[in-house]
Amino acid sequence: MATLVLGLVGCGGSPTAQISGRAVFQDGSPITGAVRTITFKPTDDSPAEIRKAAQGEIDRESGAFTLFTRKRGDGVYKGKYHVLFTVLKDPNMGGLLVPEKYLAPQQTPFSVEVTEDRTDLLFELEKL
Known part of the structure; x- marks a missing residue:
């Protein structure tokens, strides 16, 4: 399983981090579709202080996304996550x-x- 490590573990500070980036198809084309979401789901061994999924919408033209847990701007709890995508026609x-x-x-x-x-996260997805 491919793993991205988002920085070094720090002490103290906020329990959340601001996470954003881009998601595109492997050929570099934008992800189209009426539904385009990215979800960070906590892994079973996640050390997250609060184990909540985070999600965001993928922009149809640029592929940009920003994740949030409960409301826009609140970020993602620090921990380990599976990265899931829902892309529907x-x-x-x-x-x-x-x-x-x-x-x-x-x-x-x-x-x-x-x-x-x-x-600066970048995810490249296969097309069906």
Whole structure:
């Protein structure tokens, strides 16, 4: 499983970090679809002080995203996460535009450890 480490573990400070970046298809094209979300789901061994998932919408044109836990701007609790993606053609009828592995914590190729603010994450997804 691919792992991104988001900085060095620090002492004290805020229990959350501001996390943002871009998600695109492997060929560099933007992720299209009516539904485009990224979710950080805590791993079973996450040391997160509070084990809550964080999510954000992926911008249709740029691929940019910013994650939040409860409300925009509150960030992500520091810890380990599986990175999941939901990309649907239609919000009512479904129609996945990416492989199902991106929906399942044990199958996604992406995981991260959040230890500090990051604004440069890049995820490249396969198309269906």
